[in-house]
Amino acid sequence: MRIAIFGGSFDPLHLAHVAIVQNALNKLDIDKLIVVPTYLNPFKSSFYLDPQTRFELLKKVFIKFEQVEVSNYEINQLAPSYSINTVNYLKDLYNPSKIYLIIGEDNMENLEKWYKYDELKKLVEFVIASRAGFESKKANEFKCLDINIDISSTQLREKINLDYIPREIKDDILNLNKKR
Numbered sequence: 001m002r003i004a005i006f007g008g009s010f011d012p013l014h015l016a017h018v019a020i021v022q023n024a025l026n027k028l029d030i031d032k033l034i035v036v037p038t039y040l041n042p043f044k045s046s047f048y049l050d051p052q053t054r055f056e057l058l059k060k061v062f063i064k065f066e067q068v069e070v071s072n073y074e075i076n077q078l079a080p081s082y083s084i085n086t087v088n089y090l091k092d093l094y095n096p097s098k099i100y101l102i103i104g105e106d107n108m109e110n111l112e113k114w115y116k117y118d119e120l121k122k123l124v125e126f127v128i129a130s131r132a133g134f135e136s137k138k139a140n141e142f143k144c145l146d147i148n149i150d151i152s153s154t155q156l157r158e159k160i161n162l163d164y165i166p167r168e169i170k171d172d173i174l175n176l177n178k179k180r
């Protein structure tokens with residue numbers, strides 16, 4: 001079994017996230033891709049959509065992808081948690097011969113500051129999703145996914161633009177937005 005793990009805040013989920021998953025399924029030789037929403041990224045201080053809502057929205061969008069699973073492992077911790085713990089949990093669960101860990105190019109900048117980075121890099125092969133505005137020379141050292149969608153959750157939290165929201169969850173996002 002060969003797996004890829006794609007962790008993220010997904011606050012909210014947008015089309016670049018979906019493109020990353022589609023690209024990874026096409027490019028990586030994997031049996032399963034596990035999308036893992038954070039409870040809270042250890043480098044961030046708050047979330048906008050609650051963890052359970054982010055998890056449900058991910059399931060709605062990725063249900064049609066046979067090889068994709070959305071994991072509630074991190075949201076069930078009810079506290080910020082580290083990627084190495086998730087990797088170890090999924091490693092025990094699937095006993096994979098290969099683990100890719102997908103991150104966007106913006107995360108390259110602080111990657112070496114991740115908890116137990118030296119241990120983590122021995123467990124996984126990082127795959128970098130290219131991101132406009134965050135070009136990193138170090139990206140050349142890694143397998144890359146060519147993502148060319150200039151959107152962020154931050155922009156969408158500031159001003160919702162449904163053009164960047166997967167169609168399966170447009171209504172949910174509109175309704176959640178109205179309640180705020």
Ligand SMILES: Nc1ncnc2c1ncn2[C@@H]1O[C@H](COP(=O)(O)OP(=O)(O)OP(=O)(O)O)[C@@H](O)[C@H]1O
Nearest residue numbers: 008009010016103104129130131149151152153154
């Ligand atoms: N447009 C994009 N292109 C490439 N990678 C992306 C893009 N958007 C997000 N990613 C990557 O996907 C993963 C999950 O992203 P995340 O949920 O933090 O979205 P985000 O748009 O970066 O959010 P925020 O603006 O709140 O930081 C991260 O590794 C991030 O780097």
Ligand SMILES: O=C(O)c1ccc[n+]([C@@H]2O[C@H](COP(=O)([O-])O)[C@@H](O)[C@H]2O)c1
Nearest residue numbers: 007008009038041043082083084114115
């Ligand atoms: O393990 C760490 O130390 C660590 C530090 C910062 C970020 N991460 C993970 O990086 C992934 C991307 O985070 P984000 O918020 O950019 O979507 C997500 O799975 C986070 O848990 C992990």
